[in-house]
Amino acid sequence: MKIISFVGRHNCGKTTLLTKIIPLLKKEGINVAVVKHSAKEIHELPSDKDSDRLFNSGSDVVYFVSPKLSVYYSKDKKEKSLNDVLNSIPNNIDLVIIEGYKKEDYPKIEVIRKDIDALPIKGLTNVIAKVTDCTIDSQLPVFSFNDEDLITRFIIKWLSK
16 A cells, blocks of 8 residues: 655644545545544534534543444553554555654645745655645646645555656
């Protein structure tokens, strides 16, 4: 499986962009997994679903199982490493999209929103493209937020390398 990371500052639109790209990748027959990192400590799930309520009541592990969906919740003493998470992903996955983990050396698409900060993040490694709503000087491919078809084709071409 191949791994690509979408990175950018908080609230720059990474998740919104990915919710447009993932269905296009799925239409191309690509099995996708997403690993989303949060820098914030989360102790409770903000939902009133039964499984969330059971987890929030203090259970250390909750399995939600239905005929077509399974969800696993666990409270961990320390944050799992990215490698541990990646090793738990099923073998049928073609592409893992990581949201966050800026310091990891996986290929990255940097997302820049001018209302948040128009400057690229300093010190990023292995950036292969950028998505932005402002003019930037770059030797890399640059896409707008409305270019989900072009971004998807870029990812598919990158996958075939």
